[in-house]
Amino acid sequence: MKILSFINMKGGVGKTTSVVELGTILATEHGKKVLIIDIDPQTNSTFSLIGLDEWGRIKDTATIADVLGMNKGLSSRDAEYDIKDAIIENVCEIENLDLIPSHIELTFLDIDLSSEPGRENILSRQIEKLTTDYDFVLIDCPPNLTIAPQNALVVSDHIIVPVSPEFYAAIGLPLLINRVNQLKRKLPGCTVEILGILFTQKRNTKDHNHHLDSIRRTCSTELGIYTFQTVIPFTTKISEAAKYNKPATLINPNENGIIAYKNFAEELIITLED
Ligand SMILES: Nc1ncnc2c1ncn2[C@@H]1O[C@H](COP(=O)(O)OP(=O)(O)OP(=O)(O)O)[C@@H](O)[C@H]1O
Numbered sequence: 001m002k003i004l005s006f007i008n009m010k011g012g013v014g015k016t017t018s019v020v021e022l023g024t025i026l027a028t029e030h031g032k033k034v035l036i037i038d039i040d041p042q043t044n045s046t047f048s049l050i051g052l053d054e055w056g057r058i059k060d061t062a063t064i065a066d067v068l069g070m071n072k073g074l075s076s077r078d079a080e081y082d083i084k085d086a087i088i089e090n091v092c093e094i095e096n097l098d099l100i101p102s103h104i105e106l107t108f109l110d111i112d113l114s115s116e117p118g119r120e121n122i123l124s125r126q127i128e129k130l131t132t133d134y135d136f137v138l139i140d141c142p143p144n145l146t147i148a149p150q151n152a153l154v155v156s157d158h159i160i161v162p163v164s165p166e167f168y169a170a171i172g173l174p175l176l177i178n179r180v181n182q183l184k185r186k187l188p189g190c191t192v193e194i195l196g197i198l199f200t201q202k203r204n205t206k207d208h209n210h211h212l213d214s215i216r217r218t219c220s221t222e223l224g225i226y227t228f229q230t231v232i233p234f235t236t237k238i239s240e241a242a243k244y245n246k247p248a249t250l251i252n253p254n255e256n257g258i259i260a261y262k263n264f265a266e267e268l269i270i271t272l273e274d
Pocket residue numbers: 010011012013014015016017018040042044141142143200201202232233234235236237238239240242257
């Protein structure tokens with residue numbers, strides 16, 4: 001089982017899109033058993049995969065908020081909440097694609113757990129209880145490194161950093177890498193490594209071409225970070241898919257952006273085999 005967290009403190013760079021499309025492609029085209037965990041209170045990957053009605057049925061008892069020990073009156077980790085109870089199987093009728101949905105309440109996780117010792121290790125203890133054999137667990141993180149993403153870092157083998165090739169990314173990347181390294185030293189048992197940078201939302205402009213080349217160079221010569229060859233282009237077909245509560249891969253399987261995500265899935269599998 002490979003556990004991959006999609007992290008960038010910068011918002012709107014394609015973390016959620018990458019998790020949802022990659023998860024769908026790994027399950028449908030590669031026969032992999034995939035679990036997507038949404039730990040972002042914005043609940044974007046949740047609603048890319050299930051509708052409001054379904055979420056309404058489980059929101060009080062079976063989301064990542066319960067897994068991480070919130071909603072104590074209902075199902076606390078003191079009462080040994082079981083992560084398996086929060087899994088929705090075969091989302092969007094995709095065999096092999098399961099989801100642990102998020103909850104907007106997760107915004108208050110840091111306050112709720114402020115005096116809990118070991119609060120960064122809750123997900124790690126819960127993931128040990130998974131009996132289903134997943135090939136991949138993909139964790140969709142919020143654009144910060146608070147307690148929920150710290151839980152993700154502790155359990156993850158690898159981080160993938162989606163980056164839109166623009167000026168702010170060039171400044172933010174070294175900060176993100178420093179922060180991750182600091183957390184690794186602080187969090188006991190955290191051995192996560194940055195697997196690579198995935199360029200997303202790439203437009204064919206002089207500015208994006210320049211920043212893509214320059215970030216690739218900085219990563220290889222100064223930061224020692226791999227950059228995936230596959231580049232995900234900007235395409236409106238991806239942003240339009242969200243309103244259907246379905247991955248774009250199911251709606252526009254042959255569209256440029258989705259073909260790029262399919263290439264990325266192949267590159268990722270090969271990279272992990274090396
Ligand atoms: N390749 C793409 N082409 C066009 N639009 C895209 C692409 N990738 C993502 N988007 C759109 O950009 C917006 C931000 O993407 P996404 O939600 O995946 O980013 P994020 O990093 O998860 O954001 P946040 O930090 O808020 O969680 C969304 O509206 C999404 O549909």
